[in-house]
Amino acid sequence: MVHNSLPLQWRKYPERYYLRGNYCENCKTSFFPQRQICPNCRRKGKLVEKETPYTGKIVSWTEVSVAPFGFENETPYFLAIIELENKVKILSQIVDSKKEKIKTGAKVKKLFRKISDIDPEGAIAYGYKFKVVD
Ligand SMILES: [Zn+2]
Structure with a gap:
């Protein structure tokens, strides 16, 4: 197999x-x-x-100031539960957004970003993140 x-x-x-x-x-x-x-x-x-879908809205969010190993240079950062247009809820980091714009109900769109330089399997890990849109 x-x-x-x-x-x-x-x-x-x-x-x-x-x-x-x-x-x-x-x-x-x-x-x-x-x-x-x-x-x-x-x-x-x-x-x-x-x-x-590429778009959704923030259901709830949190500011992370103590990061897990490998993410120390990125604090503080924001994590949000996002409800996509199709009602699916996912957890994602919010990037490229001013803190005052990160709030419940804010519209967000999907981006692709590097998540970590060191992936457990040796590759640079990329994945989705979201950004608040006006
Ligand atoms: Zn069914």
Whole structure:
């Protein structure tokens, strides 16, 4: 099984880099991370892969002043729970935004940014972040 011998990062590539979720055509519900089975419809569900929307709004947020290893140079930074246009909620860092603009209900859009120079698997990790839009 070649597929299973790939490093986790590469197996996760589409989901992690493009924030790719899926969508049940039966009950019209979106999911992220992707589900194998629709929790609403079970066997009647019809899941299709779908990229999550680029925009959403902040549901709640926090300022992080003590960072985990590898992120020390980035403090303080902001983490937010974002509700995307398709109602999926995700946790993301908020970047390129003035603190006074980071608030509940603020509109945000998706960006791709470097997350860490040192990835556990030796690659530079990129991923999604969000920015407040006016
Ligand atoms: Zn469903």
